[in-house]
Amino acid sequence: MTTEQRGGATPEADRPRRGSREWFRRNPALDLAYRIGVGLVGTLVLVLGILLIPYPGPGWLVVFAGLAILGTEFTWARRLLRFCKRYYDAFSDWAKRQSTFVQLLLGVATFLVVVATLWLFGALALVSGWVGIDEPALESPIFG
Secondary structure (H helix, E strand, C coil): CCCCCCCCCCCHHHCCCCHHHHHHHCCHHHHHHHHHHHHHHHHHHHHHHHHHCCCCCCHHHHHHHHHHHHHCCCHHHHHHHHHHHHHHHHHHHHHHHCCHHHHHHHHHHHHHHHHHHHHHCCHHHHHHHHCCCCCHHHCCCCCC
16 A cells, blocks of 8 residues: 555654654654653643533634644544544535524534533533522532
8 A cells, every 4th residue: 555545644664754853763762751742742732622622712723733743743643633624624514504593503502512511610600609699500510
């Protein structure tokens, strides 16, 4: 199977080695530490992006950034990034083709997910306390 048949991905050994990354690769301990660092930073960015998805703003952009960071060192992350981008684009195109009613339902579903996550993380109780509303139902079942 050629590189073109694999969708342009090249194995780690075939990738050109340049700059400071080559310096790390020469020392196995530094290489491992570097890969662990990239893994931790990429995972933190990815998790943050997943938490941000239902909220207005750059949730998916942060998810893709986390996968791109991980993809600099891990082949599985590069493949997952391509997969996610392909299906994100397909879903966006599908949503644009839907009727106004279906788009409204998608908006309502997104709103409900946002309210549910705000409730789970205790933000509703926090804000209600600021305005003098003491309603036990607004307390988070997680952080109660």
